[in-house]
Amino acid sequence: MEQVKQVQVTCPSCGQPTYITVEPADIGEDFIEDCANCCSPIHIQVTELDDGEWSVQVDGDDEQLY
Numbered sequence: 001m002e003q004v005k006q007v008q009v010t011c012p013s014c015g016q017p018t019y020i021t022v023e024p025a026d027i028g029e030d031f032i033e034d035c036a037n038c039c040s041p042i043h044i045q046v047t048e049l050d051d052g053e054w055s056v057q058v059d060g061d062d063e064q065l066y
């Protein structure tokens with residue numbers, strides 16, 4: 001069941017969809033990905049749900065507005 005998924009998330013800074021790659025090792029972790037559109041850091045948290053689906057939550061990592 002070790003697999004890598006591409007997950008579409010919405011950048012909290014620019015509102016554009018961007019794709020991130022999530023690995024099983026990322027479950028329970030949080031990390032930063034740079035948005036492909038605006039290069040802002042996106043704070044990503046990955047959790048595994050009871051049914052085995054992965055839940056990806058995003059937050060803006062900083063409070064600056066551009």
Ligand SMILES: [Zn+2]
Nearest residue numbers: 011014035038
């Ligand atoms: Zn962005």
